Amino acid sequence: MIIKQLSVFVQNESGRLMEVTEALHEANVNISALNIAETAEYGVLRMIVDDIEKAVNALKDLSYSIKVTDVLCVEMPDVPGSLNRVLKALLSVDLNVAYMYGYSNDGKAPLILKVVDNERAQIALKEAELE
Amino acid sequence: MYWNEPIETLSRDHMHALQSERLKDTVGRVYQNVEFYRKKMQELGIEPGDIKTIEDIVKLPFTTKKDLRDNYPFGLCSVPKSEFVRIHASSGTTGKPTSVPHTRKDLDTFAECVARAICCTGGTKEDVVQVAYGYGLFTGGLGIHDGATKLGAAVVPISGGNTRNQLTLMQDFETSILACTPSYALFLGEALAEAGVDPKQLNLRIGIFGAEPWSQEMRTKIEESLNVTAYDIYGLSEIMGPGVAISCENQNGLHIAEDHFYPEILDPDTLKPVADGTIGELTFTHLTKEAMPLLRYRTRDLSSITHTPCECGRTSARMSKVCGRSDDMLIIRGVNVFPSQIESVLLEVPEAKPHYLIIVDRQGTMDTIELQVEIDDKYFTDEIADLEKIRKKIKQKIDSVLRIGVIVKLVEHKTIQRSEGKAKRVIDRRHI
Numbered sequence: 376m377i378i379k380q381l382s383v384f385v386q387n388e389s390g391r392l393m394e395v396t397e398a399l400h401e402a403n404v405n406i407s408a409l410n411i412a413e414t415a416e417y418g419v420l421r422m423i424v425d426d427i428e429k430a431v432n433a434l435k436d437l438s439y440s441i442k443v444t445d446v447l448c449v450e451m452p453d454v455p456g457s458l459n460r461v462l463k464a465l466l467s468v469d470l471n472v473a474y475m476y477g478y479s480n481d482g483k484a485p486l487i488l489k490v491v492d493n494e495r496a497q498i499a500l501k502e503a504e505l506e
Numbered sequence: 507m508y509w510n511e512p513i514e515t516l517s518r519d520h521m522h523a524l525q526s527e528r529l530k531d532t533v534g535r536v537y538q539n540v541e542f543y544r545k546k547m548q549e550l551g552i553e554p555g556d557i558k559t560i561e562d563i564v565k566l567p568f569t570t571k572k573d574l575r576d577n578y579p580f581g582l583c584s585v586p587k588s589e590f591v592r593i594h595a596s597s598g599t600t601g602k603p604t605s606v607p608h609t610r611k612d613l614d615t616f617a618e619c620v621a622r623a624i625c626c627t628g629g630t631k632e633d634v635v636q637v638a639y640g641y642g643l644f645t646g647g648l649g650i651h652d653g654a655t656k657l658g659a660a661v662v663p664i665s666g667g668n669t670r671n672q673l674t675l676m677q678d679f680e681t682s683i684l685a686c687t688p689s690y691a692l693f694l695g696e697a698l699a700e701a702g703v704d705p706k707q708l709n710l711r712i713g714i715f716g717a718e719p720w721s722q723e724m725r726t727k728i729e730e731s732l733n734v735t736a737y738d739i740y741g742l743s744e745i746m747g748p749g750v751a752i753s754c755e756n757q758n759g760l761h762i763a764e765d766h767f768y769p770e771i772l773d774p775d776t777l778k779p780v781a782d783g784t785i786g787e788l789t790f791t792h793l794t795k796e797a798m799p800l801l802r803y804r805t806r807d808l809s810s811i812t813h814t815p816c817e818c819g820r821t822s823a824r825m826s827k828v829c830g831r832s833d834d835m836l837i838i839r840g841v842n843v844f845p846s847q848i849e850s851v852l853l854e855v856p857e858a859k860p861h862y863l864i865i866v867d868r869q870g871t872m873d874t875i876e877l878q879v880e881i882d883d884k885y886f887t888d889e890i891a892d893l894e895k896i897r898k899k900i901k902q903k904i905d906s907v908l909r910i911g912v913i914v915k916l917v918e919h920k921t922i923q924r925s926e927g928k929a930k931r932v933i934d935r936r937h938i
């Protein structure tokens with residue numbers, strides 16, 4: 376399934392990340408998945424939240440640079456080889472994964488994936504019976 | 507359109523005669539009334555009688571900012587204090603302050619020069635002039651104010667800052683001319699866009715900007731965001747204030763009010779005059795100033811002069827846009843770096859905002875230069891690889907212009923302070 380992901384530019388300095396989480400807390404936004412890509416000086420905080428509009432407004436008010444992107448969410452069975460099957464399916468249609476993050480709990484392992492073509496990826500995943 | 511056609515279109519021969527006459531008069535006055543100049547001239551072995559034409563100016567002594575500090579407050583004055591009608595001053599951020607007194611006639615000259623300047627940009631008595639320069643000891647606010655009043659335009663003396671109010675009055679009063687620093691103009695343009703106001707719906711048509719160096723790219727950005735034609739006004743409080751020179755519709759240099767201020771461009775090392783078109787330190791000599799006439803005052807501004815005729819019909823010498831200050835120049839690893847060069851590059855990179863901060867530091871014996879820039883929101887992406895591409899693009903452009911390696915650091919939107927007056931662009935930590 377295609378879902379909305381919220382990305383925020385944050386400087387790699389102590390306290391910066393908490394300013395973002397504080398703003399989201401105040402706006403009563405719940406974060407269900409999260410990932411940070413970082414360089415020495417800055418990072419990009421990527422999140423899946425329950426109310427993206429509220430989150431966007433809260434962060435815009437504080438002048439953050441933000442971006443909403445469509446990403447793929449694949450719910451895989453929490454068994455060995457699941458991730459391998461997903462990547463294989465994507466490779467079969469020539470899709471590279473820009474980044475991904477996920478976790479497993481209670482027998483399920485949802486995975487957030489960024490690829491250049493979500494539609495093409497979905498078709499490939501359906502053919503591999505992963506969606 | 508001219509404010510004072512006979513003077514603004516005076517033949518070069520007549521201007522030469524007028525300047526020679528006025529220089530002789532000024533030298534006579536300072537020799538008689540100012541001990542500082544009398545002593546300096548005696549040291550150089552010259553007397554007022556040695557000054558016969560304006561060319562003889564090269565025999566005269568220089569004046570520096572330090573001389574103004576050393577003789578603070580009124581040591582360089584040529585008239586009794588009772589003749590002062592206003593005293594401007596610069597804050598003493600780097601030591602003692604400096605003061606610049608004016609007589610009634612000095613203020614009349616000030617207003618005359620500013621009226622000429624506004625007229626040169628196309629301003630008339632029909633205009634509404636919003637003066638967003640600071641009022642007070644700084645000459646920007648009161649200077650434009652008096653000149654616009656002399657012109658007969660409607661003055662809105664709002665002073666600097668209070669951006670929301672600036673935008674409101676701009677709309678309600680149908681302001682047609684905005685006068686402020688270029689960095690504040692850029693800021694107002696941004697604020698306008700943020701408020702969702704289409705600049706085409708404003709009545710603004712002319713922008714008169716000065717008091718800090720600005721680039722061609724910055725002009726384009728201001729002209730677009732405020733829907734104005736931008737003019738460059740030059741001045742400094744020691745000489746007068748804004749109105750010493752102004753650009754005309756041909757945008758090929760600034761016409762100097764040469765009947766009051768005689769310009770020279772000097773080689774910064776030898777202090778000898780350079781040929782027309784060569785960049786050097788701009789130096790002015792007062793030709794009519796009463797309260798505190800200065801001989802060959804070294805402005806520290808870098809510019810060049812041309813005497814070729816301008817299509818607008820004005821015959822005055824024209825100075826090129828100030829391309830930096832000899833003070834602002836940073837020497838990093840032996841290379842001369844001007845903040846204005848960095849600004850020009852950033853304005854060519856759409857992914858970067860034009861606001862920046864330069865941090866110079868020293869690690870061991872090695873100077874480092876870090877440039878903090880904000881990425882434009884439109885170009886923010888969730889992929890580090892793309893952000894790094896932008897960062898490298900900025901770095902490559904800056905490196906090739908400055909010819910030294912710069913550390914480019916992307917920072918969060920709005921973390922670089924926006925300025926309502928002169929922008930603070932450089933932090934030099936090498937001496938701390």
Ligand SMILES: [Zn+2]
Binds near residue numbers: 816819
């Ligand atoms: Zn002209």
